[in-house]
Amino acid sequence: MLYLVRAPPEDNTHEIIYNTPTVTGEKIGEEKNMIRRIIRRGTLVIGAVILLTLVLSCAPSTMRSVVDSRGFLFGVAVRPGDLLDPKDSKLLKDNFNILVAENIMKLQYLRPTATFWNWSDVDSLVRFAEENRMKLRGHTFVWHNQNPPFINNLSDKEAALKVLTETITEVLTRYKGKFYEYDVCNEVIDDNGILRNSIWMRTIGPEYIDIAFKTARQADPSVKLILNDYNNEYAGTVKGDAFYNLVKGMVDRGVPIDGVGFQLHMLAELPVNKEALQANIKRFRDLGLTVSFTEVDVRIKLPVTPEKEAAQQAVYEDLLRIAREENISCFVLWGYTDAYSWIPGTFAGYGSAHPFDQNKQPKKLYGSLRKILEK
Ligand code: G3I
Numbered sequence: 001m002l003y004l005v006r007a008p009p010e011d012n013t014h015e016i017i018y019n020t021p022t023v024t025g026e027k028i029g030e031e032k033n034m035i036r037r038i039i040r041r042g043t044l045v046i047g048a049v050i051l052l053t054l055v056l057s058c059a060p061s062t063m064r065s066v067v068d069s070r071g072f073l074f075g076v077a078v079r080p081g082d083l084l085d086p087k088d089s090k091l092l093k094d095n096f097n098i099l100v101a102e103n104i105m106k107l108q109y110l111r112p113t114a115t116f117w118n119w120s121d122v123d124s125l126v127r128f129a130e131e132n133r134m135k136l137r138g139h140t141f142v143w144h145n146q147n148p149p150f151i152n153n154l155s156d157k158e159a160a161l162k163v164l165t166e167t168i169t170e171v172l173t174r175y176k177g178k179f180y181e182y183d184v185c186n187e188v189i190d191d192n193g194i195l196r197n198s199i200w201m202r203t204i205g206p207e208y209i210d211i212a213f214k215t216a217r218q219a220d221p222s223v224k225l226i227l228n229d230y231n232n233e234y235a236g237t238v239k240g241d242a243f244y245n246l247v248k249g250m251v252d253r254g255v256p257i258d259g260v261g262f263q264l265h266m267l268a269e270l271p272v273n274k275e276a277l278q279a280n281i282k283r284f285r286d287l288g289l290t291v292s293f294t295e296v297d298v299r300i301k302l303p304v305t306p307e308k309e310a311a312q313q314a315v316y317e318d319l320l321r322i323a324r325e326e327n328i329s330c331f332v333l334w335g336y337t338d339a340y341s342w343i344p345g346t347f348a349g350y351g352s353a354h355p356f357d358q359n360k361q362p363k364k365l366y367g368s369l370r371k372i373l374e375k
Contacts, residue, residue, distance in 0.1 A: 228261030
């Protein structure tokens with residue numbers, strides 16, 4: 001302990017200032033040490049940040065970062081379990097920026113009875129998409145398939161109209177602003193190119209399509225309203241032209257349709273007719289509509305051979321190249337893995353239709369798609 005004794009200039013009394021020696025010596029030393037420690041810690045933090053930046057810039061980019069950076073919407077149909085399984089959900093997050101429910105938004109599941117709405121799976125899907133900054137396609141309101149008994153048993157026009165408008169309004173009000181696109185009607189034309197003999201056609205008549213679109217627009221003005229179908233992708237075919245004429249009629253009548261969906265469930269053995277596909281895209285564009293590739297898969301007649309896989313790859317590549325060249329609205333796969341594929345259950349003797357195999361490992365096909373997306 002050191003006492004500093006100072007005599008104030010105009011005072012004879014002595015003022016004693018108590019002080020500790022550190023102020024003069026040790027304390028200053030401690031402060032210096034502290035400053036050194038802070039500098040050392042700061043240097044470490046800066047170093048760590050630089051290292052992390054380097055590591056991240058060297059880490060391989062994901063398909064997701066590729067499609068995001070190209071502003072391209074690349075997606076897939078999912079089942080509720082895909083979002084819950086950690087490996088499956090990581091695969092989704094790493095690859096896709098738009099999702100669609102493979103089944104749970106079909107009325108059989110979403111509205112199994114007139115009074116019960118099964119929202120929970122859809123709520124989870126919407127939450128998952130929001131948490132992972134993904135867009136959503138809605139699929140589907142008006143279809144001849146996967147309807148609940150109370151819809152299949154409708155026989156009266158007024159009752160059918162009530163169910164149709166009520167369903168669309170209820171769903172789009174609940175999820176207003178949440179969906180990028182919605183398949184308002186699905187597969188309304190049959191394989192002969194005429195309006196399908198569905199429950200909606202039988203009870204309401206052909207105007208059910210216009211009514212569905214108008215109801216959807218009223219409920220959610222922001223969602224893109226889509227008419228979706230299969231075998232409608234080529235200009236110059238019976239179904240392709242019938243689909244076009246139906247849509248043109250809707251546009252001429254001022255029905256609020258924003259775009260069309262080509263499902264594109266393809267066969268490896270049938271090469272893409274690029275001219276007919278591009279001509280079709282062009283004529284819908286000329287109507288002021290967008291085109292989406294909504295359910296892409298390419299099935300192989302089993303057993304798989306390298307030749308068949310090469311043919312499959314060519315089909316996928318042609319579709320993806322055209323999608324990018326034409327800047328279509330979105331490119332959505334109908335399933336990512338052979339493990340959960342709908343194909344074997346519907347087309348006996350066919351399979352291996354998706355970019356990931358039974359073990360959810362990427363096939364050679366996956367790499368070739370990625371190359372096209374990287375361009
Ligand atoms: O939910 C039942 C389950 O309870 C039961 O144990 C199981 C036994 O088979 O069947 C389950 O239902 C199946 C359902 O998929 C859910 O997995 C149906 O049998 C099966 O027929 C149904 O198939 C769906 C098909 O639409 C129905 O038409 C496919 O998963 C689905 O991929 C497919 O998707 C359609 C699009 O919506 C429209 N475009 C064509 C596309 C492919 O067919």
